[in-house]
Amino acid sequence: MAKEVILSGMQPTGKLHLGNLEGALRYWVQLQNDYEMYCCIVDWHALTSDYDQTSDLVDRIIDIAIDYLSAGLDPERCAIFVQSQVKEHAELHLLFSMITPIPWLERVPSYKEKSVELKLDSYGFLGYPLLQAADILIYKANWVPVGKDQLPHIELTREVARRFNTLYGDVFPEPQGKLSQFSGILGTDNRKMSKSYNNEIGMGESDESTAKKISSMYTDPTKLRLGDPGHPDECPVYLLHIIYNPDHITINQRCCTGKLGCVECKRICAEYTNRALSPIRQKRAELEKDLPYVKKVLSSGADKARAKAQKTMEDVRRAMKLW
Numbered sequence: 001m002a003k004e005v006i007l008s009g010m011q012p013t014g015k016l017h018l019g020n021l022e023g024a025l026r027y028w029v030q031l032q033n034d035y036e037m038y039c040c041i042v043d044w045h046a047l048t049s050d051y052d053q054t055s056d057l058v059d060r061i062i063d064i065a066i067d068y069l070s071a072g073l074d075p076e077r078c079a080i081f082v083q084s085q086v087k088e089h090a091e092l093h094l095l096f097s098m099i100t101p102i103p104w105l106e107r108v109p110s111y112k113e114k115s116v117e118l119k120l121d122s123y124g125f126l127g128y129p130l131l132q133a134a135d136i137l138i139y140k141a142n143w144v145p146v147g148k149d150q151l152p153h154i155e156l157t158r159e160v161a162r163r164f165n166t167l168y169g170d171v172f173p174e175p176q177g178k179l180s181q182f183s184g185i186l187g188t189d190n191r192k193m194s195k196s197y198n199n200e201i202g203m204g205e206s207d208e209s210t211a212k213k214i215s216s217m218y219t220d221p222t223k224l225r226l227g228d229p230g231h232p233d234e235c236p237v238y239l240l241h242i243i244y245n246p247d248h249i250t251i252n253q254r255c256c257t258g259k260l261g262c263v264e265c266k267r268i269c270a271e272y273t274n275r276a277l278s279p280i281r282q283k284r285a286e287l288e289k290d291l292p293y294v295k296k297v298l299s300s301g302a303d304k305a306r307a308k309a310q311k312t313m314e315d316v317r318r319a320m321k322l323w
């Protein structure tokens with residue numbers, strides 16, 4: 001039986017952090033065993049906001065590819081590739097732009113928020129959820145792993161697929177979002193972990209730097225000293241324990257009963273975090289010395305993705321009765 005298809009992607013913002021790893025990559029690594037999987041580095045999307053910062057774009061793409069591979073994505077089981085190396089994404093985006101009403105794009109929440117926050121008013125920025133729809137539908141994906149904030153984009157993709165199918169006949173499935181278990185990793189300042197907030201712990205960060213960042217993390221503000229009972233479920237350090245410390249229940253109990261102080265708790269947390277990340281960091285260091293291999297992975301991934309994308313475009317042109 002043919003496997004269902006998954007498309008996932010990240011923007012090349014540079015080295016990834018624990019939020020990316022635990023909120024997305026680990027989940028992708030599990031999914032690659034059971035699905036036909038396409039893992040894209042969406043460099044055109046990066047241009048929708050950072051169009052004036054292209055000088056290190058290629059380096060950032062390589063960094064993401066290295067992080068994908070060090071986290072365990074296997075080029076034998078999933079196509080790892082760069083969006084701009086499969087030009088069919090752009091052709092499908094163009095055709096979708098002909099059938100998509102502008103208000104559908106204007107009502108996407110992230111457009112409303114970011115256009116004000118980042119003062120972005122370009123045509124490309126308005127259309128980026130549509131480019132995302134093309135990224136997904138060019139592979140006829142059934143599933144897209146996403147965080148909750150991305151669900152409106154999947155809904156738009158479904159609407160576009162439905163509109164296309166109604167106008168020209170059934171070509172596309174209506175994909176659905178797949179939520180990962182840990183999509184809300186918090187940064188050192190208790191906001192969502194993000195490079196733009198400068199609160200991230202990098203996947204490839206050194207043990208010392210990881211320990212230093214964990215030691216500076218926000219904790220339960222009602223627990224001021226050893227002896228005060230804490231509320232671990234409201235503490236971002238405890239979330240790291242849940243992920244990395246197999247005995248996190250003991251931490252929970254000791255925190256709740258005031259038997260554990262935050263300084264010791266963070267030291268233990270850093271130890272477990274560094275231990276869990278050690279194989280990924282080792283792999284990362286090896287791959288950094290073998291860039292020809294990383295580029296080969298991207299090139300063969302693009303070949304595999306392109307073959308599938310070309311077939312979809314044949315279906316699209318036939319359905320639309322184009323030349």
Ligand code: SF4
Binds near residue numbers: 231235261263
């Ligand atoms: S003891 Fe640990 S879990 Fe409890 S509040 Fe302090 S850092 Fe958080």
